[in-house]
Amino acid sequence: MKWYFSLISCLFAAQALCMKPYVPLFSLDGVNLTYDHLDNSQCTAPRSDSQGFQVMYRLREDNKEEILGIVVHYTAGSTVQGAIDSFRKNGVSAHFMIDEGGETYFHVDPKYIAFHAGASHFAEMSSLNKNFLGIEHVSLGFKEEEYPGGIQVPGDNRYWFPYPEEQIKASAMLINGLQKKYHIAGYNILGHADIAPGRKSDPGPLFPYKKLFNEFGVGYFFTETHPINLENFAQLTDEDHINIIKSIGYTPLDDKFYKNDKSKIHHLIQAYQMHFAPECISGKLENCTKRAIIQHVIDLYNYVDQYTGEQHKYFRNTFDQLREKNPGQFQGFSEFI
Numbered sequence: 001m002k003w004y005f006s007l008i009s010c011l012f013a014a015q016a017l018c019m020k021p022y023v024p025l026f027s028l029d030g031v032n033l034t035y036d037h038l039d040n041s042q043c044t045a046p047r048s049d050s051q052g053f054q055v056m057y058r059l060r061e062d063n064k065e066e067i068l069g070i071v072v073h074y075t076a077g078s079t080v081q082g083a084i085d086s087f088r089k090n091g092v093s094a095h096f097m098i099d100e101g102g103e104t105y106f107h108v109d110p111k112y113i114a115f116h117a118g119a120s121h122f123a124e125m126s127s128l129n130k131n132f133l134g135i136e137h138v139s140l141g142f143k144e145e146e147y148p149g150g151i152q153v154p155g156d157n158r159y160w161f162p163y164p165e166e167q168i169k170a171s172a173m174l175i176n177g178l179q180k181k182y183h184i185a186g187y188n189i190l191g192h193a194d195i196a197p198g199r200k201s202d203p204g205p206l207f208p209y210k211k212l213f214n215e216f217g218v219g220y221f222f223t224e225t226h227p228i229n230l231e232n233f234a235q236l237t238d239e240d241h242i243n244i245i246k247s248i249g250y251t252p253l254d255d256k257f258y259k260n261d262k263s264k265i266h267h268l269i270q271a272y273q274m275h276f277a278p279e280c281i282s283g284k285l286e287n288c289t290k291r292a293i294i295q296h297v298i299d300l301y302n303y304v305d306q307y308t309g310e311q312h313k314y315f316r317n318t319f320d321q322l323r324e325k326n327p328g329q330f331q332g333f334s335e336f337i
């Protein structure tokens with residue numbers, strides 16, 4: 001009879017490995033989640049770590065790795081299943097994914113760190129996975145050639161794809177729920193391009209950050225409360241404008257990421273434009289970008305976030321230092337802040 005019992009226990013062990021992972025007790029007010037949990041021990045996953053399984057996320061260390069923000073991504077052509085397959089193949093992950101119809105998939109509990117950001121920096125933070133949740137959006141991303149449904153944005157040759165209304169609504173509900181649950185400041189809702197300028201372009205210039213803020217109170221976008229005359233800011237040099245973009249948090253990656261390109265500053269400006277000046281994403285400091293930067297400063301300087309009750313300390317301190325160093329060049333701001 002002995003062989004019989006060992007066969008049974010073997011079958012149970014095999015089944016335990018291949019079993020569908022448990023559905024975690026995670027919910028968000030106002031959000032319908034489709035549970036599709038990524039499990040480190042799925043028997044179908046490629047085996048690569050010392051235990052023999054693909055590592056796709058790890059436990060967050062309390063106190064050291066608290067949730068500060070969210071990074072939004074697009075899947076660059078993959079469907080939900082295609083993106084999950086690529087997660088498994090590459091040992092990466094995102095906490096949530098939203099398809100074009102607005103269905104919201106739960107993949108990784110936010111108590112775990114998912115691997116979605118890669119090499120990244122923002123406002124003195126590096127390797128943002130440990131503090132930022134990841135949300136994927138099913139989207140074609142961009143095409144280099146003309147493609148049905150793709151549209152161009154001034155200053156750029158690529159064809160980008162608009163996000164369907166249902167998908168954006170679902171994104172707003174999800175981000176809103178997460179901001180409330182984890183007290184995430186709106187200015188820490190960032191795109192992958194914001195934190196990896198030049199290395200990443202997602203979620204692209206058609207991701208409607210402004211609409212999300214104005215219609216759903218999600219994230220942050222500056223409000224043009226004061227009409228400005230660009231001539232009053234004519235003393236600002238290009239370097240000043242770039243330093244302001246940096247004071248908002250934008251940080252170039254290490255030089256190795258720009259080896260095929262002449263100017264990492266071009267990428268920094270373009271990342272800023274894709275989020276805050278999406279009507280002109282040339283990577284150059286044209287008037288439309290300068291106007292956005294100035295309006296942004298005037299609004300953000302005194303902005304109090306509704307979820308945290310806090311101001312953007314990093315921006316205020318860095319901007320004050322710039323202003324103190326060159327008061328003449330920054331004098332245009334004095335009547336507003």
Ligand SMILES: [Zn+2]
Pocket residue numbers: 072073074116192200202
């Ligand atoms: Zn991404």
